[in-house]
Amino acid sequence: MAQESEYSGPLNDALSPDAGLKKWLYGIGASSYFAFRQMGNQLHISRFSEQGKLECEGVFEAQTRELNLEHDFEISYPSHCAKVTLRQDEQELIYLRQN
Secondary structure: OOOOOOOHHHHHHHHHOOOOOEEEEOOOOOOEEEEEOOOOOEEEEEEOOOOOEEEEEEEEEEOEEEOOOOOOOOEOOOOOOOEEEEOOOOOOEEEEOOO
């Protein structure tokens, strides 16, 4: 399972105050930081490198049940610019990019 931790560094300067909920995904080769904003029944997800560089962003739609941003969740693998995998309440949630 993915290791999640609090992150502080160059990324804090790259994210605007309204970036929404942020999650760190630890990787062996490279780690990424994801920012989530609710857009109706979709999520706007931005992915940043460890250095704070925006790698990709887009609107993602749930393929199973929707994420409840008011409850704790973790980001897992695979998660990239086309697909984001989340875990909440012991269930896997898949989000696919729509744009």
